[in-house]
Structures are given as C-alpha cells and as structure tokens.
Amino acid sequence: MKILEEKEDKVLINCAFCEGKGLDIFGIMSYLSKCYACMGKKTIWLKKPVKTCPSCKGTGIAAEGRNYCMVCNGKGIVSIPENAITCSKCNGSGIDDSGNYCVKCKGVGVYSVQHGN
Numbered sequence: 001m002k003i004l005e006e007k008e009d010k011v012l013i014n015c016a017f018c019e020g021k022g023l024d025i026f027g028i029m030s031y032l033s034k035c036y037a038c039m040g041k042k043t044i045w046l047k048k049p050v051k052t053c054p055s056c057k058g059t060g061i062a063a064e065g066r067n068y069c070m071v072c073n074g075k076g077i078v079s080i081p082e083n084a085i086t087c088s089k090c091n092g093s094g095i096d097d098s099g100n101y102c103v104k105c106k107g108v109g110v111y112s113v114q115h116g117n
C-alpha cells in the first residue's frame, strides 16, 4: 500500500490500476483514454481506516487480467468500517473455500460487526 499523503480521517493513494498514470493502461477504450478507476485523476482520497484489497492483493487488477478489481474498483486499497472484524467465512482472504468471491464480506475480507452475522 502506497500512501502519498495522510490526513486525520483520510489517505491519498496512487491509483493502483493505472499505477498513478491516469491512463487506460490496458487500452480497453484506448491507451489515451482516462483510467476509469480514478477517472484520470491518478490519485484517490480514501476514508480511513484502509486496508490492502485482498481480492487483487493491492494491484487493482481483477484475476482475469484486464479489468479492474470489482472489490476495490481498481484502487488496490479499500476503506473499511472502524469496527471491522476479519470475515469468519474467508478468514480475511476475500475468497471463499471454492475460490469464489466471498459474498459475506463482499471480497473485502472484513465486515462491520454491526452489519455482519
């Protein structure tokens, strides 16, 4: 996780999907198009606390290769609730026993105790 700037309640990160370039690195639309994960802004503010996205392991790229990760929307990092606990179903991996996206935590690996269970 690369934090560029930190404030009391938020962090500034480089967009993982385009590696902070702001362009569509896979040329899905065109190589000159704006990165659709960060809308070409290159950096993204995220509300704290944050954790590395377990589904893409912080790359922002989905397992299939060319699309952005649906869990973190290409950021590589996700905002989590302050009272989040590790998901009991996937043990924080974001992926269930059969290798699928964990529906319990929505692939984030943690969930809020208020809403979980």
Ligand SMILES: [Zn+2]
Pocket (backbone or CB within 6 Å): 015, 016, 017, 018, 019, 020, 021, 022, 023, 035, 036, 037, 038, 039, 040, 041, 042
């Ligand atoms: Zn981007």
Ligand SMILES: [Zn+2]
Pocket (backbone or CB within 6 Å): 053, 054, 055, 056, 057, 058, 059, 060, 061, 069, 070, 071, 072, 073, 074, 075, 076, 077
């Ligand atoms: Zn992700």
Ligand SMILES: [Zn+2]
Pocket (backbone or CB within 6 Å): 087, 088, 089, 090, 091, 092, 093, 094, 095, 102, 103, 104, 105, 106, 107, 108, 109, 110
């Ligand atoms: Zn889970």
